[in-house]
Amino acid sequence: xxMQWIRLMIVLAVCMLPLSVExxxxxxxxxxxxxxxxxxxxxxxxxxxxxxxxxxxxxxxEDDNVLVKVVNHVKYNVSIHWHGIRQLxxxxxxxxxxxxxxxxxxxxxxxxxxxxxxxRGTLWWHAHILWLRATVHGAIVILPxxxxxxxxxxxxxxxxxxxxxxxxxxxxxxxxxxLKSGLASNVSDAHTxxxxxxxxxxxxxxxxxxxxxxxxxxxxxxxxxAALNEELFFKVAGHKLTVVEVDAAYTKPFNTDTIVxxxxxxxxxxxxxxxxxGKYLVAASPFMDAPIAVDNITATATLHYTGxxxxxxxxxxxxxxKNATPxxxxxxxxxxxxxxxxxxxxVPIKVDHSLFFTVxxxxxxxxxxxxxxxxxxxxxxxxxxxxxxxxxxxxFFNISGVFTDDFxxxxxxxxxxxxxxxxxxxxxxRGTRLYRLPYNSTVQLVLQDTGMLTPENHPxxxxxxxxxxxxxxxxxxxxxxxxxxxxxxxxVERNTVGVQSGGWTAIRFRADNPGVWFMHCHLExxxxxxxxMAFVVDNGKGPNESLLPPxxxxxxx
Ligand code: C2O
Numbered sequence: 001x002x003m004q005w006i007r008l009m010i011v012l013a014v015c016m017l018p019l020s021v022e023x024x025x026x027x028x029x030x031x032x033x034x035x036x037x038x039x040x041x042x043x044x045x046x047x048x049x050x051x052x053x054x055x056x057x058x059x060x061x062e063d064d065n066v067l068v069k070v071v072n073h074v075k076y077n078v079s080i081h082w083h084g085i086r087q088l089x090x091x092x093x094x095x096x097x098x099x100x101x102x103x104x105x106x107x108x109x110x111x112x113x114x115x116x117x118x119x120r121g122t123l124w125w126h127a128h129i130l131w132l133r134a135t136v137h138g139a140i141v142i143l144p145x146x147x148x149x150x151x152x153x154x155x156x157x158x159x160x161x162x163x164x165x166x167x168x169x170x171x172x173x174x175x176x177x178x179l180k181s182g183l184a185s186n187v188s189d190a191h192t193x194x195x196x197x198x199x200x201x202x203x204x205x206x207x208x209x210x211x212x213x214x215x216x217x218x219x220x221x222x223x224x225x226a227a228l229n230e231e232l233f234f235k236v237a238g239h240k241l242t243v244v245e246v247d248a249a250y251t252k253p254f255n256t257d258t259i260v261x262x263x264x265x266x267x268x269x270x271x272x273x274x275x276x277x278g279k280y281l282v283a284a285s286p287f288m289d290a291p292i293a294v295d296n297i298t299a300t301a302t303l304h305y306t307g308x309x310x311x312x313x314x315x316x317x318x319x320x321x322k323n324a325t326p327x328x329x330x331x332x333x334x335x336x337x338x339x340x341x342x343x344x345x346x347v348p349i350k351v352d353h354s355l356f357f358t359v360x361x362x363x364x365x366x367x368x369x370x371x372x373x374x375x376x377x378x379x380x381x382x383x384x385x386x387x388x389x390x391x392x393x394x395x396f397f398n399i400s401g402v403f404t405d406d407f408x409x410x411x412x413x414x415x416x417x418x419x420x421x422x423x424x425x426x427x428x429x430r431g432t433r434l435y436r437l438p439y440n441s442t443v444q445l446v447l448q449d450t451g452m453l454t455p456e457n458h459p460x461x462x463x464x465x466x467x468x469x470x471x472x473x474x475x476x477x478x479x480x481x482x483x484x485x486x487x488x489x490x491x492v493e494r495n496t497v498g499v500q501s502g503g504w505t506a507i508r509f510r511a512d513n514p515g516v517w518f519m520h521c522h523l524e525x526x527x528x529x530x531x532x533m534a535f536v537v538d539n540g541k542g543p544n545e546s547l548l549p550p551x552x553x554x555x556x557x
Pocket of ligand 1 (some may be wrong): 463
């Protein structure tokens with residue numbers, strides 16, 4: 001009898017699930033702890049979440065409320081960012097240290113509380129302070145609402161694939177050394193796929209991803225680039241990949257041999273296991289088309305047809321050379337929003353704020369540095385200076401003296417940004433300057449690379465919003481001609497976009513999220529050098545268009 005009741009109750013509970021409009025509450029606990037890592041023949045302790053590298057995956061559905069209790073057991077200040085999650089009205093949970101929150105100090109606890117509204121797909125979380133994100137990162141998988149299918153054939157299985165960089169020495173020492181000298185930081189010692197580099201010289205392989213597949217089945221790979229400083233190519237020998245989503249927004253499917261993925265970006269691909277048997281190499285290698293040093297070691301994993309025992313592995317006939325710009329361009333040119341009835345691309349057509357930002361490196365004096373100067377980076381020649389308390393607090397509580405809202409909408413000097421003749425003065429201005437936007441205003445932002453020091457590809461990430469990539473091109477942006485060619489129908493929607501070396505990218509978004517939202521280059525060294533700024537978006541009318549008050553356990557500086 002009792003058994004039957006339990007059964008009935010389970011049936012009732014299950015039946016009621018799809019009816020509930022609101023999502024579920026998902027609880028996670030993140031213990032930030034040191035852990036001895038044994039990869040790459042080194043056993044140095046690294047900062048991790050729950051002792052894992054990469055850290056735990058957060059699984060949730062669209063509309064769910066996610067609660068992550070972060071407990072800091074290490075000697076560093078910590079904060080966690082939920083990269084790509086819109087955080088509608090919940091900027092307090094966004095995570096970048098000194099932008100939306102004071103860090104969680106050693107021994108302290110903070111509960112991140114946010115709801116997954118209007119998003120589904122792959123995103124990721126990472127530490128957003130110092131260089132801790134090198135080892136403090138993991139995936140976020142947002143499944144569609146119960147009963148809602150993917151807009152592509154249902155995969156047989158799914159696999160998270162996190163690409164990353166690995167240093168033999170402590171990453172905090174790496175960046176501190178660079179800051180002291182005023183020069184570039186050391187490149188990493190290896191790339192990793194789900195925490196493993198694969199077999200590399202002078203080091204016996206210690207496991208690694210071995211993806212088991214069955215002939216004829218289709219797999220969904222959720223690929224994340226969690227590397228600090230490198231854009232990557234990702235390939236699987238003998239298999240085509242069908243791109244179906246980037247940055248948790250569905251795309252028109254297209255086939256490719258190689259995906260190109262910048263730090264911060266996520267890419268979902270379908271892989272059809274269309275061989276009968278065998279083992280195939282999976283590889284991640286760097287993309288860099290400027291004269292800048294990169295870590296040249298390819299990370300590898302294997303794709304293994306179940307039941308085939310052989311030890312021979314099909315390698316890649318060719319890995320893209322690191323400067324394979326055409327591959328990168330073809331890939332990014334192929335990306336389009338799905339723009340279906342169910343998932344329309346809501347591209348802002350009328351523009352309220354038309355902004356033009358140069359992204360560049362620069363050089364400022366530094367008496368104690370190696371050359372008497374330090375390399376810096378800037379947007380519109382402003383090298384961003386981090387405040388001492390969070391900008392969001394300063395905004396919400398009207399605390400003056402923390403920031404100004406006079407970030408320039410145009411560069412101070414207009415010149416041939418991508419031409420050979422660059423200004424001789426590389427000096428930048430310093431400041432904690434924000435750009436203010438009224439609620440619901442629309443923004444067009446042209447990001448223009450420059451040749452200062454060197455042109456370089458910059459993956460620019462905007463917090464709090466998705467944007468549409470309406471145009472891109474080589475050389476200098478020409479407002480007259482280039483605007484005519486903008487794609488306002490089905491441009492790709494994302495949260496991180498590469499501004500190509502010596503070129504420009506135009507994005508549009510609607511400022512429908514009140515708060516303070518960080519925008520920065522997702523190459524960690526460039527962020528450290530000051531390639532960052534923030535937008536402050538005012539409240540709209542009434543509580544639904546206003547930032548919520550901070551939670552009770554909000555960390556103090
Ligand atoms: Cu994924 Cu502000 O970062």
